[in-house]
Amino acid sequence: MSKFYKATHTNNTLEIKSDDILRLIGAHLTEQGHHQTARTLQQETKIGLAASFVKDSLPQWIKTGQWDAVLTALEAMDPQRNPYVTSLQAQAYACTILELADQGEWDVAYATYRFVQHFLHEQSVPDVALGTTTTWGRLIEQNLAALAAVRQINPQAPVPHHYYEGGSLAASRERLVELIEDCVPSHPRQRLPMLLQQAVQWQSHTGMLPQTKQYTTSDDKDNENKNEKKCNKRKKQFDLVLGSVRGEAVAVDDLDQYVPNEMEPIPQAIYSTISFGKKATCEAAVFTPDGANLITGSSDGLIEIWDARQQYSKLNIQDYEYQKEDKLMGHDAAVTALAISYNGKYLASGSTDGTVVLWSLHTGSSLEKISVVGKEPVTSLSFRPESDRYLLMASGSVVSEYSIQELKLDGQGSRIKFKAHCTKEFRGHTSYITSCHYVTIGGEETLVATSSGDGTVRIWNQSTGEVSNILKPRDHFAVGQSMVVNTFSDGTDAMPVNNVISLQNEKLLMVPRSTAAFIVSLEGIVEQRFVTPSVIVAATLSSSQHTLYAVQENGECAVFNVKTGELVSSIRDFATQGSRSQEAQVAEISAMLYHPYKHILGAFSNDKRQSKGKLVLWK
Structure with missing residues (x-):
């Protein structure tokens, strides 16, 4: 069961799923090019991404039949986060298997089908020919059998009329492209760093961000005769990881005491x-x-x-x-x-x-x-x-x-x-x-x-x-x-x-x-x-x-x-x-x-x- 982290402001409580935190981390790793680390995180947590980084490329991969790239991209997405993922995966597998058979790669087509047979028999799909509901597994079996029957008589025979969804290879691919564009969101860039920046800004606004003032004393030659000391104020650095300020300092908890120049740099150039x-x-x-x-x-x-x-x-x-x-x-x-x-x-x-x-x-x-x-x-x-x-x-x-x-x-x-x-x-x-x-x-x-x-x-x-x-x-x-x-x-x-x-x-x-x-x-x-x-x-x-x-x-x-x-x-x-x-x-x-x-x-x-x-x- 997913854990929730609660953030409360006034009368409103915001519940944040721990799964989504892991998704943000996985997305950040992918965005930074650490693909192997992102895959390891996904395998160990069983939590995939909520959106696709390659949505712009998916339609082109589908139209050109690059099914290995399409399936890899869909595999990275989490069905629990996006309910359309399993249906899209089933249809992508169906396109892959049917096109391999159409190209004469029967061994590869049947091997791929056996690998995902159980999954495909769990996914329902309308049977256009009969006007009923069947499963992707059953539909693929019927289409492969129909294609095998006509190709035994004539290896150059066209595919049966209902072999491809929409009646043709191009129509089948275009249908999947439309579903991808409608159901798969694009992942926003820099989502995790942006949220962290906004969180720090909000803590600064509400007074939760620790602020400090540190003073060091040194002799002031102009005031030697007055036995006075000059105080030099030095800005301290906030530690984002530890949530504190490095070095000895006096914490300022009251927002009214913040010094604007220390709290927020003023653009000067x-x-x-x-x-x-x-x-x-x-x-x-x-x-x-x-x-x-x-x-x-x-x-x-x-x-x-x-x-x-x-x-x-x-x-x-x-x-x-x-x-x-x-x-x-x-x-x-x-x-x-x-x-x-x-x-x-x-x-x-x-x-x-x-x-x-x-x-x-x-x-x-x-x-x-x-x-x-x-x-x-x-x-x-x-x-x-x-x-x-x-x-x-x-x-x-x-x-x-x-x-x-x-x-x-x-x-x-x-x-x-x-x-x-x-x-x-x-x-x-x-x-x-x-x-x-x-x-x-x-x-x-x-x-x-x-x-x-x-x-x-x-x-x-x-x-x-x-x-x-x-x-x-x-x-x-x-x-x-x-x-x-x-x-x-x-x-x-x-x-x-x-x-x-x-x-x-x-x-x-x-x-x-x-x-x-x-x-x-x-x-x-x-x-x-x-x-x-x-x-x-x-x-x-x-x-x-x-x-x-x-x-x-x-x-x-x-x-x-x-x-x-x-x-x-x-x-x-x-x-x-x-x-x-x-x-x-x-x-x-x-x-x-x-x-x-x-x-x-x-x-x-x-x-x-x-x-x-x-x-x-x-x-």
Whole structure:
């Protein structure tokens, strides 16, 4: 019986099977090229993989009859984890045996059949000829006997009509290809390291990660007459294996006492620069959930995927071969918004011509195209957390929610079509929408938060589409004050809200175009305030949500401790293009983004003064 490991947070308990931990280890060994070690682990534990590393190759192996490779790949998968594995194995063995006999390799065909005879007689299959149910073993025996009978009379005789499923060798192989594509998932890259990274980030966020401060004393010549000692603070290293910190240190258990510069490194140098086509500028960018790719949309309508293994400076043609063939995803107009589903399978993109397209990242193919009513530019897109079936899209002053459905055209899932339809609209803003996001409350109730150029943030009931609260920020608001307004009225004091970001603790980060950003509760009470010398034009949070990065009109990036609201650092020349000389121009940053688990900060601008519309990553 499988053991369970329990992880509890608030009222929710997550049970993790020990079998799945072994599967992750086996997958990691396979990914690193330690195939013999992975096979030994599988043999000793009797636990196989949950997905295939060679799903892309399986169809080609089947179409060319490389059954040894196909059977080896299926053998590595665990029937307990994927209930379709045994059926796929039985059909693959049937194809192997029947094709060997058809080619005249009778001895090999019968030897293979005897080797798996017991297994094949346990797997049921419809008998098309009789309209009943039989077993793969019985069906193979009947087909071999029928083929032997006709070949004894004429060695060149064709196979009987029902010898191959579908009536021909090609049809039989194609049927298995369709089943493989429908039933065998692809294993995500770097799944185990990604989970470990996220676990460490979460422990750091909740205060479970041990932090230390160590001080050494040395004589300070400037203070010799005062008999004073100077303390030098040294950062200690966390031991991931032992769960402690090496060396003598004073542990800091309280999250309030963390020093942001020690807890989370602040990017200080340019890590990579991405350039686009001639006269093209970056208009949208998003990291994939595993951080392995960076996806960008530009003013020339192209959508490109950049490879982390090349510091995001080159297109990923290893995992996405369609980019190697110059078959890029794209629109007929500038791409202005991007969103990626939580599992990294689907990408949604919006453009200035009011079109939204749902893409398969794996194939680069368009799954569904939506034309927004009014044809106004799409300014923001957002998938629902833990789902790839609901999508928010902002166009003009309206946010629409679309439900995305998979329609099985043949009833068996071998042919699938995607269909999106609008389920509700959120109307009430009087100017363009700048951002829209889902907000989950207590793991159950879902809200929608939107920000707008009309100077307000609105919180909506996702189920009814009705507005719950209207928040209107002001520079002078202090901690404890309420931003709630009963009705919206135009006025000269309205400050456009550049962005609203949902926080992990059911609060919102509100970034108006002003000299202050705020953390507010869903009831509109200011709980933290971040003040900058100059007007904030764009902002983002680190993946741990401990650090706020806010770029100002003067090109400097202010770095705040989210917990205390303290300005802890500043990245100068953050928005400066070209050299860092006095003649360098400052381009107004359009948007910022942060890596899912590495300390990589990105920013881009569609300012025409910016050279080549670059996206710059800092680390």
